[in-house]
Amino acid sequence: MxxxxxxGGILFxxxxxxxxxxxxxxxxxxxxxxxxxxxxxxxxxxxxxxxQEGIYDSLAEQAAAGQLxxxxxxxxxxxxxxxxxxxxxxxxxxxxLKKEQPIMMRFTSLAEREKRGFGKPGIRExxxxxxGSIPDFDMEKIWDIYSRKDINGHPLSISDVIALSCGGISRxxxxxxxxxxxxxxxx
Numbered sequence: 316m317x318x319x320x321x322x323g324g325i326l327f328x329x330x331x332x333x334x335x336x337x338x339x340x341x342x343x344x345x346x347x348x349x350x351x352x353x354x355x356x357x358x359x360x361x362x363x364x365x366x367q368e369g370i371y372d373s374l375a376e377q378a379a380a381g382q383l384x385x386x387x388x389x390x391x392x393x394x395x396x397x398x399x400x401x402x403x404x405x406x407x408x409x410x411x412l413k414k415e416q417p418i419m420m421r422f423t424s425l426a427e428r429e430k431r432g433f434g435k436p437g438i439r440e441x442x443x444x445x446x447g448s449i450p451d452f453d454m455e456k457i458w459d460i461y462s463r464k465d466i467n468g469h470p471l472s473i474s475d476v477i478a479l480s481c482g483g484i485s486r487x488x489x490x491x492x493x494x495x496x497x498x499x500x501x502x
Contacts (some may be wrong), residue, residue, distance in 0.1 A: 319355045325374065328352055328477050332374035335404075339363060342404075344370035352439050369448035371402035374448055404448045407457065407476040409466055410441035410500075422473050424492045435487055441476060452479050454488070476500055 320327050326334040326341055333352065336341035340363040341356050348366050356362045359463075412421055421441070422432050429435070444467045449457070454477075461471035477488045477495065487500035 319352055326356075332371065332378055334370055335374070337360075337365075340365055342367055342370060344368070344372075346371060346376075364399075368446070369406070370404055373448040373450075385407075402426065404481070405450065405452060406478075406480040407445070407447055407449045408443060408480070409445040409461065409471060410438070410476040411444040411467065411472075412440055412474060413442050416440050420474065424473065425489050425496050425498075428474070436476060436498060436500060444475070452481075458495075 318329060321336065324336045325332050326336070326343065328347055333340050333347040341360070342365050343352070343356070345366050346370050353364060356364050417433070419431055420428060423431070425436075445461070446447075457477065458471065464470055471490060473490050473492055475490045476498070477490060478500070479486050479488070487498050488495040489498045
């Protein structure tokens with residue numbers, strides 16, 4: 316068995332999925348941030364390396380479900396490009412209003428926020444409260460899990476913003492009273 320190899324766009328380290336190719340860089344799980352693998356990726360493969368938490372968990376779940384390439388013996392070839400996006404980790408980020416934001420902005424619907432003169436939510440008003448990988452983008456499941464989970468002092472709440480990302484593409488949702496409203500969340 317090869318020590319480090321690519322198969323179908325997935326980076327394997329002693330047979331374990333350690334990361335994946337994303338255009339001209341390799342996204343590597345933090346627990347595989349070791350000198351030998353970093354040297355291999357940068358010197359031999361000539362790739363930039365981005366280290367992220369939760370990559371292994373996501374890839375291992377997909378491997379268990381039979382969704383990763385089957386050539387886990389090191390015989391897979393390295394093509395330099397992704398074969399498909401189905402194995403890319405799905406990332407969840409939860410943003411919460413910064414403490415210095417007005418109290419009247421908190422726990423309000425999007426319509427009430429705008430009615431009070433605060434306008435549309437902007438990323439400068441928020442800070443990252445949580446980041447992790449998730450198996451899918453089912454908003455009801457996200458609500459069921461994170462509305463009961465303590466995230467820096469309280470669970471997912473109205474006025475929080477959820478970011479769902481996969482393969483460099485992100486969508487943002489304002490947690491409203493009865494639904495999730497997709498928003499632009501750039502400025």
